[in-house]
Amino acid sequence: MRIRRARRPERRLTGPAWWFVAGYGLSAVGTGLCYPFLAIYLHQFRGLSAGATAVLLLVLAGAAVPMSVYGGSLVDRHSPRAVAIGALLVQAIGWLALAAGSGYGAELLALLVIGVGTGLFLPAVIPIIARLSPTDEIKVRTMSLRYLLLNVGLGLGAGLGGLVLDPATDARYRWLFAADGVSCALYAVLIAALVRLPADTDRPVREGARPVRFRPGLNFALLLLAQLLLVTFGLAQMESGVPLAIRGELAGSTTLVGGLYTIATLVVLAGQLPVSRWVERVHKTRALITMGLAWAGAWLLGYAAGALTGGPRVALLVVMTVTFALGECAYSPAFYTLVEKLAPAGTLGRSSGAAWATFQVGNTIGPPVAVYLVGSAVPFWLVLSAAATAAAALVLVVDRRMHATPAPAFALR
Incomplete structure (x- = not known):
């Protein structure tokens, strides 16, 4: 056979x-x-x-x-x-x-x-x-x-x-x-x-029809809150706070900062499609949870680099950068697929708008937050790690709610 x-x-x-x-x-x-x-x-x-x-x-x-x-x-x-x-x-x-x-x-x-x-x-x-x-x-x-x-x-x-x-x-x-x-x-x-959309979706459902009321559920709200943490204390920090911390706290050179940024870019370019194939095979909430935990670990490596000097410090920062960049490769395919899945019927545009607005807010407030954290006594790397862990925990709640098995109904006889 x-x-x-x-x-x-x-x-x-x-x-x-x-x-x-x-x-x-x-x-x-x-x-x-x-x-x-x-x-x-x-x-x-x-x-x-x-x-x-x-x-x-x-x-x-x-x-x-x-x-x-x-x-x-x-x-x-x-x-x-x-x-x-x-x-x-x-x-x-x-x-x-x-x-x-x-x-x-x-x-x-x-x-x-x-x-x-x-x-x-x-x-x-x-x-x-x-x-x-x-x-x-x-x-x-x-x-x-x-x-x-x-x-x-x-x-x-x-x-x-x-x-x-x-x-x-x-x-x-x-x-x-x-x-x-x-x-x-x-x-x-x-x-x-x-770019032609399918004929039945390239126009409003009915001329003059009233739009469906936008009522995002708890899962969607938790997902946006996780995104705000990931952008404010993740993506925005990699371009603002991390260079400041490396130059100040770790006494790194501008050459080191530029080299790490180049490494991150190359990892994203090389790793985006392989990581996306992995994202295809797993539930998108679990991909985001893994990403959040990877970022939390990356920031802990940055914290540990402060206890080292010379080549070992640079090596640890390189590993931190590669880990962060690989996690970043999962962000777009996992997060925005979840936005589409969790958007109430007929509200994908407004759900997408809310997600992009949240991204813009995090990206705007991230640099000022970086300046405050790096210039204060607050442990910069630990704050970033805690925020990534909190984001992973929020997505874990969404994952549990999406995979919850309804309790069986018992008929009274």
Whole structure:
């Protein structure tokens, strides 16, 4: 008797999904051209004070938070594809206005428009990927590729921007801003031409229909709280608090900081797809729990590095960085798949908007929190480890609730 092998789960992306994530990478190149150099341009080239520069950057980041919530409502009422196209065009207008304008008022308005467009776009990402993915395996893979191409695009853009700005002039900065605007417009055209959603989901369910009321359950609320901890005391710290702690507390060089950042980037690029295959095979809550515990262990390695010197200290910091980066590879495919699973029916746009708004809040408050922790007597590494452990515990509660077996009903006779 011939034994048939179990069919491997289909992981090939659909054509529209490929175009969507490829366009995401293209847009990320434009983002990388500008974001790393924006504060330098405003403060050094425009001569704005540190306070005025901070206000402009807060407007950019702050506008995205409420607009993510509003954008989620638009996605639930209309086509997420239409919302994404409109939001990208808004971003394009903002970057082109920044390239052409002069004066504090013009820059304030341009950055406000960019923040609005960014906030409107983000809630459309998960619904589009969900509708373009016939299976959970394809959904996980698509989200992993999106995150991979995001990192590749940001890295390429930053490197190219650094080359263009050597030497730096006002005109060259403005050309970079214009290039980012063009990348957003091209992405909008690509979505309009090549990213078609299934016919029954590319429009509102019924013209004039009232949207389903958004009532997130306890599982979803706990997931967002875990995300806030992971972003504020994890992702945001890797880019702000960790370099500060290595330079100050551990007396590390800028070369060491740059080397560790490069290692983290390379690990994400090499490990994203292999880790995503593992995420496909396990429940997404358990992938997030493992990620949280891995981060908690990574931060403990940072704490232990303080007791060492020389080569052993550097080696421990490298292991910490690799561990953190491997955990980061699980974040996007596991977390955003859970957002889609836990979103109440008819509210995926608003659920996605709430998730992106939470991410923006954590990413905004993370750097000030880092400055406070590193400059105080609070044990920086232990706080980060405790936060990662707490996030894993919250997701564990969600896991237990999702896998709870209903109590059997006994009939009275």
